[in-house]
Amino acid sequence: MSSLPTPDLLSASVFYHPSLFPHSVWSALEKDPRSSNIIYATAAKIAKADASLEPCxxxxxxxxxxxxxxxIFILSCTRGPIGDYPIFIYTPLSRAVLTDDFLYLPMLSMVRALQAHVPPERVFSVFALDAVADKFAATWTAETGVRLADQPTYYHAKLLCCTKATIGNIVHEENTSVQIRRARAADVSALARLCHGFASTSEPFVLSEQQALYEASMLIHNGETWIYAIPGRQAGHEVEITCMVAVTRTTETVSAITKVFTAPNWRGHGHAQHLVHFVCASLLQEKESIVLYVAHNNHAAEKVYRRVGFADHSSSRDDLLADSWKELGFDREVAQLGHW
Incomplete structure (x- = not known):
């Protein structure tokens, strides 16, 4: 698609449950299951749970x-285990067509559809491709009067992907005292400390100690977290968990690593690299690809991911130059902050 959409041909529909999606919506999500993973995985999970309609x-x-x-666009306004998620927007269109002029009418139609169903304080941030996030934010402000936050860019990242063809051949040290495995119930306190530490680096989405403990409990219960553990150095502690990897968004072909965190006193030992590689190798036995977002300014983490085998999501040079994702936050005196 390259021509500008016209008002008479454009429509925005709202659905309160994925079971109500027409086939065309699922087809659009499946067109690029890596880029659509945030929306696709959540919708698939809700659909599979067969839950009743949730007004949130x-x-x-x-x-x-x-x-x-x-x-051409799918917007989600959903709730997670700890709080409301940001507004997420996905498009199956080529990045090259996402000009300011092209985006005007689609963003206006979705902003008005959203505005008709949720109060302005619900929309605390938006995460999408740069051009889409910028246009949605400008349109939301114009239509609602809610301005961007004083420092609006909460997150600016690129999407990376690891497949069987790209994963590196990392040799794991033969140390029988090292454990690389899924987290267990007995690990909850240690895992909660890592969850709390990760959140403390993710302003404004910090967690209280109680919230971090709840998150750790949920991750363990759902089997969504792997840990790197070494023999404990303190009396009464059999193991010390030095690093964690969480995988919380999964579809039939794609899994997303959503959290990687190493305890500050264990950085530089290669634990994250070994753990991420182990998780990817395990998941790629069933999935076609593993995705993750890495902040543009987090060069150390990106270096680790590329050693593991992560590469840029797009193979098209035009799309690669534009395949940058941004989270923009709105005035926190109006918007009620959620968590993701």
Whole structure:
């Protein structure tokens, strides 16, 4: 698609449950399951749970009407285990067509659909491709009067992907005292400390100690976390957990690493690299690819991920230059901060 959408052909529909999605929505998500992972995995999880309609969840779908009725944007406004998620927006379109002029009408239609169903304080941030996030934020401010936060860029990152073809051949040290495994119930306190530490580096999405303990409990219960553990150096502690990797978004073909954190006193020992590689190698036995976002300014982490085998998501040079993702936050005197 390259021509500008016109008002008479553009439509935005709102759904309160993924079971109500038409086939065209699922097809759009499956067109690029790596880029759509945030929305796709959450929708698939809710659909699989067969939960009742939740007023806190909704999806706005923007279509170009016509013979094939093409889905061009999907927006999600959903809630996670700790709080409301940001507004997430996915598009199956090439990054090259996402000009300011092209985006005007689709963003306006989705902003108005969202505005009709949720109060302005619910929209505390938006995460999408740079151009999409910028246009949504400008449109939301114009339509609601809610301005961006004083320091609006909460997160600015690139999407990386690891597959069987790219994963590196990292040799894990033969040390029988080292444990690389899924976290267990007995690990909850140590894991909570790592969750708390990770959140403390993710302003403004910090967690209290109680919230971190709840998050750790949920991650263990769902089997979504792996840990790197060494023999404990303190009396009464059999192991010391030095690093964690969480994988909380999964679809049929793609899993997403959503949290990697090493205890400050154990950095520089290669624990994260070994743990991330182990998790990827394990998941790639069933999945086609593993994805993660890494901040543009987090060069140390990106170096580790690329050693493991992560590469840029897009193979197209035009898309690669534009495949940058941004989270913009809104005025926190109005918006009620959630968590992701």
């Amino acid at each position: 969840n909704l999806w706005a779908v923007c279509k170009i009407a016509g013979q094939d009725s093409e889905v």
